[in-house]
Amino acid sequence: MSDETNSGFERGTKRVFDASVAALDAATRSQLTQARHRALGAREKVRDGAWRWSLVPAGALAAALALWLTVGQQPAPPDAMQSAALGDLEILLGDEDLEMLDEELEFYGWLEDQPEFAGASDNVG
Amino acid sequence: MGLALSIARHEASLDREGALDTGAQIEAFLREVEARAYRIALVSVRDRGEALDIVQDAMIRLVRRYASRPSAEWPPLFYRILQNRIRDIQRRRAVRSRVLSFFGGTASEEEFDPIAEAPAPRADEPLERVTVGSAMQAIEKALATLPVRQREAFMLRNFEGLDVAQTAVAMGCTEGSVKTHYSRAVHRLREMLAEHGEERWYE
Numbered sequence A: 001m002s003d004e005t006n007s008g009f010e011r012g013t014k015r016v017f018d019a020s021v022a023a024l025d026a027a028t029r030s031q032l033t034q035a036r037h038r039a040l041g042a043r044e045k046v047r048d049g050a051w052r053w054s055l056v057p058a059g060a061l062a063a064a065l066a067l068w069l070t071v072g073q074q075p076a077p078p079d080a081m082q083s084a085a086l087g088d089l090e091i092l093l094g095d096e097d098l099e100m101l102d103e104e105l106e107f108y109g110w111l112e113d114q115p116e117f118a119g120a121s122d123n124v125g
Numbered sequence B: 001m002g003l004a005l006s007i008a009r010h011e012a013s014l015d016r017e018g019a020l021d022t023g024a025q026i027e028a029f030l031r032e033v034e035a036r037a038y039r040i041a042l043v044s045v046r047d048r049g050e051a052l053d054i055v056q057d058a059m060i061r062l063v064r065r066y067a068s069r070p071s072a073e074w075p076p077l078f079y080r081i082l083q084n085r086i087r088d089i090q091r092r093r094a095v096r097s098r099v100l101s102f103f104g105g106t107a108s109e110e111e112f113d114p115i116a117e118a119p120a121p122r123a124d125e126p127l128e129r130v131t132v133g134s135a136m137q138a139i140e141k142a143l144a145t146l147p148v149r150q151r152e153a154f155m156l157r158n159f160e161g162l163d164v165a166q167t168a169v170a171m172g173c174t175e176g177s178v179k180t181h182y183s184r185a186v187h188r189l190r191e192m193l194a195e196h197g198e199e200r201w202y203e
Helices: A003-022 A026-053 A055-071 A079-093 A096-114 B002-045 B048-064 B071-102 B127-146 B148-159 B164-171 B175-195
Strands: none
Touching: A003 B002, A003 B127, A003 B148, A003 B175, A026 B002, A026 B048, B002 B048, B002 B071, B002 B148, B048 B071, B071 B148, B071 B164, B127 B148, B127 B175, B148 B164, B148 B175, B164 B175
């Protein structure tokens, strides 16, 4: 089959698909509109909560300072305890989006299962 | 602590002002893609309620996690989420089907026939709508026989109009794989629709 014939076929299937989308009933369109509003509402909730979360590093810093002032006066703890406390502080002060990491892990896990995968992770966001 | 609170509120206020444009942009994007995304999900899962849930879930995830990304990245990200949700549903169905068959039940998935299940056209339905409906049913039936990756590549490239690079991101594979899957899908669909005398719609 020639490329020209295939491109006529591709235009045709696209036209049929577009027409089927345009023919969607009013009830479905209404439900899609409601779904969109719910999604945009979810964004507002995330934004409203964001400033409170921005206080977490400040609070963690204050807690770390208090901890240093208190514990700093005591004899030095063993090395293992020191590194564990530092690890906790890193987590407290870090601003990684754990939910996003979760989705990305799921995505890369799936990607690894694809037999034809060869370096596609460089292309994804 | 009071200073930190005040700074945080001020930053949040600035963010909110800057986000108004982004909010309008992402709403326009979702409005533009929602009907096509629903139709693509419906072709894949063949259940109206599940297709609506998939689209809503994809919209929520895009808005929550990627609204701050450049708008040019939204189409492939949105369709990547959509395809992941579709695959989740399909995997769940496959497990349910195996469990049902293990206990001697029937797997409705295997019995589904898009043509047989489609509602008959009403007598008062415009001829053009009936024609589009039957042509789309034929395409859906042919698509259902393709391997999953070929079907995904065809719907994303042809129906949604993503370019090769965007489709590669949405599918999580290389651009070369997209080209191969798409080319095979086009050839196979063309053959199947010609065999059933449906090619007249697409010339």
